[in-house]
Amino acid sequence: MDSAEFPPFQEKLSSSLVQVTRTAGQLSSEDLNFHRTSSADFTESLDEQSDRILALTSAVLKAATAGSDIANPKLANEEGLEDNWRGVVDVIDSLLEKADACLDEFTGVIKKLSPSREEQPPIKRESKFPTIYDYGPSKIPKPQLQFDHKPDNSDMAPFHPLLRTKPNSTVPLKQALKKKQIDGKFTHPSPYETEIRAAKYPKATYKTSPPIDYLPFESTTATFVDTLDGVKEMLSELKAAKEIAIDLEHHDVHSYHGLVSLMQISTRNKDWVIDTLKPWREELQILNEVFTDPNILKVLHGATMDIIWLQRDLGLYVVGMFDTFHAASALGYQKRSLKFLLDKFVNFEADKRYQMADWRVRPLPSAMFDYARSDTHFLLYVYDNLRNELIAASEPNNSLIDYVLERSKNEALQRYERPVYDAEKGQGPGGWYDLLSRNSGMLSKEQFAVFKAVHKWRDEVAREVDEGWQCVFPKHMLFKISQFMPLDMGHLLRTLSPVTPLTKDRADSLLETIKEAKAAGAEGPEWRDMAPPPKYAPAMSMDVEDVDFPTAERYGTSQFWGTILDAQEKPAPLSYSLTASAEALRLSLPLPPMPSTVSEVRETLATAAPQKPSVAPNPVPAAAPSAKEEDEKKIFTVKELGGPRKRKVTPVETSDQGALAADGLDDTSNDSSSVEKERKKLRKEKKAKKAAKAEKADVTPFDYGAADSVLHAPSASAPGVKAPKKQFNPYAKALEAPSGVRNKKKEIAGKSVTFRK
Incomplete structure (x- = not known):
């Protein structure tokens, strides 16, 4: 394209981009979710257009990354666009950089590269590690097709242990594999159940000692074991160790039951990474000579699934295990992951991106190889620090070491069940x-x-x-x-x-x-x-x-x-007419059943508490109580249910009530006039007692008539007027309150006001 053709092309491209941007903005402002629910045809059409745009975008990205070192982001669906947005941005940035370089070359700002440099192929970066999120067809041949014993996913029978020999045993293998009833069904127990329960840990586990330093990670490397001779050579070195660290890498995307893809083992002086995808993988059972030796401590982290996978794929069992996850739990750490422990004790930050990598890839990339060996390279040093902290935090009757070891034993007793x-x-x-x-x-x-x-x-x-x-x-x-x-x-x-x-x-x-x-x-x-x-x-x-x-x-x-x-009583089963919310409310507050009517309440009270005996018709008159006792023994009557709302009941003192009952003048008497006279008499006596009590206290009542006026009080500044005493002003608090907002004059529509000078 020469200089004369570029301006029309630029104008056409700019107008197209503006139109696309405007259309995208209009679509984003519409309520698409609402329109989806209103019309099935619109939903179908929208999905088709979405798939078409997604396919076009993927094709553009593929074309843009062809022949470059930029990875092509895969957009399988709408969610894939968000997950790979960083990759899309990288592609766009690369295109913009190329455009700038081309424009600089076109305008002569920089000189075009020489033909010798143009012909040089681009430098390829190390390919991104394969992840388990690649749910498409497997790009790696299935290693399980080459196993001596291929997996049979249609087998529904109880799992039979793969163990052929049983080193370090106290119960023979044939006897240990006898079926017995576990959880209501007959199955094989763990072949090393007796040995795991009876295992005695080394004495060094219960003693505090300085942590043994690990070898520098940068200047050392692990031995990759992918032959049976290499396994035997490694086994001879492991037998001389007192503690070993073990970890596994598992893959379960392109396999129904999953595959143990790598095993990492470390001693104080050496690291190994074992390829467990070889056809002879079941020959790794010879490692039971070390794995089941109670005199060699096996340190793992979060070994719940590792124990299961070792049994299922390799026929390996662990006796004498120490799980650092339970140690972190016993010490009350805020986090208990291996990454946290490595950062706390070693100041090593593990790249957990590789935790989701496809560990079947061979040859193993160097970054994945280093990540795999880092899981066990520092683990024995972490164990030393945790052991010392557990011993220091233990009490005479509460040994944290015993707690961790017991939890680790229970974990090692797990059995794989198909x-x-x-x-x-x-x-x-x-x-x-x-x-x-x-x-x-x-x-x-x-x-x-x-x-x-x-x-x-x-x-x-x-x-x-x-x-x-x-x-x-x-x-x-x-x-x-x-x-x-x-x-x-x-x-x-x-x-x-x-x-x-x-x-x-x-x-x-x-x-x-x-x-x-x-x-x-x-x-x-x-x-x-x-x-x-x-x-x-x-x-x-x-x-x-x-x-x-x-x-x-x-x-x-x-x-x-x-x-x-x-x-x-248990409630009757609810019918489906009862709403889910009502049922949830009933289950959330399981209170005893309550009566529904007033009559049921009365019957409940009648059966719950016995009636008090009625007062005798002619009681013996008691001695007159003192004024203080009279005040303490006053009784009052509660208004009965269903009675008149304005009915008033005059309180009667206990002594007077007994006297009235003796004279036949109580509330049940038919002589209403005599009762009324007696009540008036009692009220007068009560008033007289109250007046006598006030005189005895020598309290002069306040004379409101002789009090100075609050509203028209004389001014203290007037000549010849004595300044009055400070009096109580009932409006003081009201005057201290803040003033309210002024009322705004309401405007009347269509009416104007003329102001004159």
Whole structure:
């Protein structure tokens, strides 16, 4: 393009960009969510245009990054745009820099590069490490296809331990593997259960000693072990150690059950990184000679899933474990992650981006290799510091070391159990019940039936191809399908957009599953009819999509209400006509049942408290009480229920009441005139007693008539007038109050005011 062609092109490009910007601004100002709910056709059209724009954007980004060292951000959906926004900005910045350079070359500000420099290929940066968030087709060949024992995802039988020999045993392997009933079903116990419970930790675990310094991380490296001979050589060095640190790297996206991809082991003097994706991976059982030796302390951090994975994939067990996570918990640390401990004791900041990396990649990039060995390189030094703090914080009757070791033993006693899919009730690891209970919303019968059927279909496909559930389609797509229930292929593909290859190849089967489930769900159960699971079962895989957490335990007696809930009758089951809010209110305040009518209240009071005996008709007259006793023994009558609102009852003193009853002149007498006379007499006597009491106190009543005037008080400045005493002014407080806002004159529409000088 020469200089004459550039101005028209620039003008045309500027006008197009202005029009696009204006249109985008108008769309953003509209309430699109409202229009989505008002018209299904508009929703469908909007989704199609959104997918089209997203595809065009991806194509532009791919073209812009071609032949450069900038990574192409992948925009799988709208959420992907937000997640990769930093990458999009990098692409735009790169394009602007190129544009500036081209303009400088065109205007002659800088000279064009020589042909020799132009022909040089661009310097390639180290490729970004693969992450588990790549839910598309696996770019790495499945290593499990090369294993000597390939995984069988259709096997629903109880898991049989892989252990072939049992070193450091007190109970023979054959006897240890006998099935027994555990949690209501017959299964294999842990082969090292007896040894783990009886293990005695080394004496150095209970003694305070200075922490042993670690080797410099920058000047040392780990040994990568990817041969069986290398494993045996490492084993001979591990047997001479007193403490070792262990950690694992796991991958569970492109595998149904998951894969242990790396194992890191460190002693005080050396680090190893073992490749556990080799076909002979089960030969690593020879490490049980060290892993089950109680004289060698095994230090791990957060080993809940590590213990399970070691049993499932490698047939390894741990005896004599110290978990630094429980040590941090016992010491009351604010954070208990390994990253926090490394920062606290070593001042080493681990790059946790690699925690979500795809650890199946081979050869292993140097950055991932360094991250892997950093997890165990400093762990023994961290253990030394934690051990000293635990001993210092312990009390004679409360040993924190024993607490941590006991918790670590319980963790090592875990058993791997193969997850069983319950399609009907949705319970168990990976079942639909926990997923739906957290994100149920309002599902109709048909939607609930479609949700269950599609969830089962996704599980079957994942088992068949040995992929994670999210590689078929993610969780939010499962809810989207159950909400819209597409019945034609076009609607289904738009609902699943972008469609994964696994789902696209099986779209006909999925569509037929949706149709059958919707037809059967019209007469099926509702979501609220499903009973909760009887017991929590922990997940055996660290799935980034569905992670099951244990629910809180329930106590037999309420810690707030005590035993009051045990005495009340259980309420009858509520009908579905009762709203969910009313039921929630009843459950939140489980008070005893209350009577509903006044008559029930009276009957309750009558049966609860016995009636007091009535006063005898002719009591013996008592001695006249003193004035002080009279005041203390005054009685008063509470107005009866349903009586006249303006009726007044004159209080009667106890002694006088007894006298009236003796003379037959009490309230029950028919002689009303005599009673009235007696009451007048009592009032006069009471008034006379009050006057006598005032005279005795010698209190002169205030004479309001002789008091000086407050409103017309004489001025103190007048001649011959004595300044009056400071008197009480009842309006003083009112005068101190701030003045109010002046009333604004109301304007009358259409009327004007003329001002004259």
